Amino acid sequence: MKTLTLLRHAKSSWDDTVERDFDRPVNGRGRRAAARxxxxxxxxxxxxxxxxxxxxxxxxxxxxGVEDGLGSMLQPLWDTRIYLSSAATLMLLAQQFSDAKDDALLVGHNPGCEDLLLMLVPPGSGPLRDEAEIKYPTATLARIELDIARWADLDDNKGRLSHFIRPRDLDPTLGPDD
Incomplete structure (x- = not known):
């Protein structure tokens, strides 16, 4: 069995005048959400x-922010293929993970994260999947259990969504501004 956890980046600041989208930072609420x-x-x-x-x-x-809240380091491998990638690209990337690794965390962007979740977890499989289909907010964590022995076997509809945690689920002040 393998587990793939998807984490969408925290809320970014559109007020910051950066030249490239790649350089856009998180805002204050995003920092708080990541730590939470x-x-x-x-x-x-x-x-x-x-x-x-x-x-x-x-x-x-x-x-x-996640490391600050967790109190330990995640030590990620940085992969430019994840930046603004499609779900298909993320799937190919995950299929190449070492089989010695059972519990992977992928941190990226939408729509790739949301689309990958919707590809892996079959429609009608429960209320968490229904929530994810409505919206995959920033700093949201989705944990997908996969009944596979090898990452290369990762494919559509092979997952079960065990967690879909939005920052607002943990702290209502981290929810939408409406």
Whole structure:
């Protein structure tokens, strides 16, 4: 059995005038949300034996926030293929993970993270999947259990969504502004 955890980067700042989207930082609420997700990971005693992430600034800062909340380092491998990639690209990347690794964390962007979750977890498989189909907010963590022995066997509809944790689920002040 393998587990793939997807984490979308925290809320970014559109007020910051950066030249490239790649350099856009997280905002204050995003920093708080990332730290809160990190505390939740620690409370749940989740651990990852493989962490791969987009090198975009907002992802790097999300990981820093998660590490602050968790109280330990994730030590990600930075992979430029994750930056703004499609679900198909993310699937190919995950299929290449070492089979010696059972619990992977992938930190990236939408729509790739959301689309990958929707590819891996079959429609009608429960309320968590229904929530994910409505919206995959920033700093949201999705944990997908996979009944596979090898990452190369990762394919559509092979997953079961065990967790779909939005920052607002843990702290209502981290929810939408509406």
């Amino acid at each position: 997700i990190g505390r939740w990971i620690g409370d749940e005693r989740l651990s990852f034996d493989h962490v791969v992430a987009s090198p975009a600034v907002r992802v790097r800062q999300t990981i820093e």
